[in-house]
Amino acid sequence: xxxxxxxxxxxxxxLGVDRxxxxxxxxxxARQVWQxxxxxxxxxxxxxxxxxxxxxxxxxxxxxxxxAFFPPVNGG
Amino acid sequence: xLIEIRPEPFDPWAEVSIHPERCGVEAGxxxxxxxxxxxxxxxxLGDTVHCMELEHYEGMTEKLLADHAGAVIDRYGLTELLIxxxxxxxxxxxxxVLVAAWSAHRAEAFDGCRDMMExxxxxxxxWKKESLEDTAEQRWVDNR
Numbered sequence: 001x002x003x004x005x006x007x008x009x010x011x012x013x014x015l016g017v018d019r020x021x022x023x024x025x026x027x028x029x030a031r032q033v034w035q036x037x038x039x040x041x042x043x044x045x046x047x048x049x050x051x052x053x054x055x056x057x058x059x060x061x062x063x064x065x066x067x068a069f070f071p072p073v074n075g076g
Numbered sequence: 077x078l079i080e081i082r083p084e085p086f087d088p089w090a091e092v093s094i095h096p097e098r099c100g101v102e103a104g105x106x107x108x109x110x111x112x113x114x115x116x117x118x119x120x121l122g123d124t125v126h127c128m129e130l131e132h133y134e135g136m137t138e139k140l141l142a143d144h145a146g147a148v149i150d151r152y153g154l155t156e157l158l159i160x161x162x163x164x165x166x167x168x169x170x171x172x173v174l175v176a177a178w179s180a181h182r183a184e185a186f187d188g189c190r191d192m193m194e195x196x197x198x199x200x201x202x203w204k205k206e207s208l209e210d211t212a213e214q215r216w217v218d219n220r
Contacts, residue, residue, distance in 0.1 A: 008133055009203035010216040052136035054199075068133060074217050075132075075161060075202030076114050076173045076193065 001063045003027060005037055008070035015040070024063035031057040033067045045072050077149065077157050079141045081132060083164040088113045088174040095158050096178065106155040106178040110185035112193050118168035120217070124209035128217075130163045130172070133201035137161075144195045152188035154179045159192065161202065 005020040012018050020037050027033045030048050034057065048055055049068045061067055078099065092111055096103065118125055145157050156178040166172060173196065177189040204217040 006133070008201070009131055009205070049133075049136055049201075052133075052139045068136065070133065070201065071203070071216070072218070073199065073201050074204050075130075075200045076197045 003033060003061055003063065004066045005033060006066065006068045007037070008068065011043075011046070011069055011071050022067075024061075027061055029057065030055060030059050030061055030067055033061055034069060037069075043071075046070075047072065077142075077145055079138060079145060079159045081134075081137060081161050081163055083162075085162070085166075085170055086160055086174070088160070088171045091158065091160060091174060092176050095176065096156065099156055101156050101178065107180050108182040108185040109176060109178045110182070110189040112173070112175045112189055113171055114173040114193075115171050116166050116168050118209075120206060125168065126207045126209040126212075127165055127167050128204050128206040129165050131203045131205070132161075132163050137201045140200050141196065144199070145192060148177075148188050148192050148195075152177070152179065152184040152191070154184060154188045157188065157192065159196070161196070161200075163202070 002021040003024050005022055007017050015038050017037050022033055022036045026036055034042055047070050048057055050061055050065050141159055149157055154177050158176040160174040162172050175189050175193045177185045179185040205214055206217055207214050
């Protein structure tokens with residue numbers, strides 16, 4: 001198993017990362033997942049979701065989770 | 077309740093017209109319908125915009141909208157709620173979003189439609205990238 005990671009919109013272009021798979025032994029929190037895909041500091045307006053629910057970066061993650069990072073939303 | 081993310085253009089007024097019958101809601105069972113339609117402008121930040129690409133997070137978008145739509149129906153006692161949103165390439169004048177709320181009386185229809193739309197704007201996982209007419213520059217539309 002693994003933690004799957006998705007990155008959207010301008011953040012995907014900035015990081016050059018679209019999808020990733022993380023070994024669950026390398027990350028206990030969403031912040032540690034972020035640190036696995038980039039060496040950059042998380043931007044102040046970064047949004048994060050785990051399994052389609054908004055969470056903060058200190059939320060726990062586990063094997064099989066889908067973690068998403070994205071900029072502020074802009075629908076409608 | 078119907079919520080759809082559509083990659084192809086839609087006619088919001090035709091959708092509103094057919095929706096009650098499509099959902100088995102009988103004429104006479106509601107007394108009000110409030111409709112919001114958002115469409116694409118050909119200008120933004122002083123520039124002329126040629127087209128725009130709408131991206132979304134498949135799965136999360138639908139879940140966010142469905143969860144809040146259920147809450148809105150309960151909160152305002154709506155008879156029916158319809159939400160359509162475009163993704164993909166869109167052009168000036170194209171409808172982007174439709175929110176329509178049916179209820180017994182106008183206040184609930186107005187308020188439920190507004191509540192759903194404000195939630196969509198602030199929480200639903202969509203992003204816009206616009207292409208400018210003159211320079212062919214592409215830029216993400218910020219919502220900070």
